[in-house]
Amino acid sequence: MRFRTRIWAALVALGLALAITAPAAAKTGPPAAQPSVIGGSEASTEEFPWMVAVSYAPSVNNQYSGMFCGGTLVAPRKVVTAAHCAKGLKAAELKVVTGRADLKDHTSGKVLDVGSVWIHPQFYDVWNGNDVAVLTLTEAADAPPLPLGTPDDDLYRPGAPGTILGWGLTGDNVPRITHLRKGAVAVSKDSFCDVEYADFDPEMMVCAGSDTTRQCKGDSGGPLVVDGKLAGIVSFGREPCTPVELPGVLVRVATYASDIQQQIDN
Incomplete structure (x- = not known):
């Protein structure tokens, strides 16, 4: 595995x-x-x-x-x-x-x-x-930032609804896409991901997906948004990207909130 x-x-x-x-x-x-969100729909930078x-x-x-x-x-x-x-x-x-x-x-x-x-x-x-x-x-972006998730936020409760975004593949063995996509997912139980991924560590990682949507190759580095905050960073997953029902693994942002904030303040 x-x-x-x-x-x-x-x-x-x-x-x-x-x-x-x-x-x-x-x-x-x-x-x-890496490639892109499987499932979901096209998204805009006005919305995100x-x-x-x-x-x-x-x-x-x-x-x-x-x-x-x-x-x-x-x-x-x-x-x-x-x-x-x-x-x-x-x-x-x-x-x-x-x-x-x-x-x-x-x-x-x-x-x-x-x-x-x-x-x-x-x-x-x-x-x-x-x-x-x-x-x-080297210069400020002309766009509002997304707030960081912190340990004080209840972002990782099993079933919590979230959104993942990305560009790239929308399935196995298909061409890359050029338009941003969004997908509705839910936070998975740590125990489920611990079984599916031998490398899963609930202190540093979180899993998210749904019956129709998950991250795939090309989404790396992109966000998982829960309750209007950055809850996860796409990290890795099982290849092939189907079955879709198997969630992907993301960085548990709240664990690193202080490290990231330190870089923001630097």
């Missing part, structure tokens, strides 16, 4: 490989990118203004705007994403695209530079947890 869960994370590279256009860039590019694309700078002008991971604006100059999205990359290799629901529409939104990258110091790989990164932008 441990091997099967790792296949999904390895395919992070798929999104990035598709996002890069030059062969030379592919050799020096980020890890891998804090949703951003984390992009590979040399490919930011391609049809996917260089997107290989999702991210969440949590302060005017701070974006939260997954650590495995940023590991091994320099700030100059990254861009953040705001206000662009359709990645191929380069007339909308804004492309912002990344000035610095913070990765949780205890991050090793997704299966060991701490899959959290904060990107500091």
Whole structure:
């Protein structure tokens, strides 16, 4: 089971490989990118203004705007994403695209530079947890941020309704998409995920999904929103992405709220 869960994370590279256009860039590019929300429907940045694309700078002008991971604006100059999205990359290799629901529409939104990258110091790989990164932008984004979930919030009660968002694949063996999608999910019981994922740690992780909707390759770094707050960061899941009923694993943001806030205040 441990091997099967790792296949999904390895395919992070798929999104990035598709996002890069030059062969030379592919050799020096980020890890891998992931696909998109299965189920759900198209979403807009008017409804979710804090949703951003984390992009590979040399490919930011391609049809996917260089997107290989999702991210969440949590302060005017701070974006939260997954650590495995940023590991091994320099700030100059990254861009953040705001206000662009359709990645191929380069007339909308804004492309912002990344000035610095913070990765949780205890991050090793997704299966060991701490899959959290904060990107500091060189200028403020023109969009309202999403509040962080904290230990004082009751965000992880089993059955709590939430929303996941992302770009990319909407199923197994299908082409990538360019338009942002949203999906309604519910927080799963920790005991259920502990059985399904050998690497699941309820202190650092949370599972969420539904009978019709779940995260898939390409959604990494994107948010789980519960009660209007950032509750999770898409981390990893089982490959293939069907059956849909098996929820994906996300970072339990409340566990890292103080670490993230420290980066926001820095």
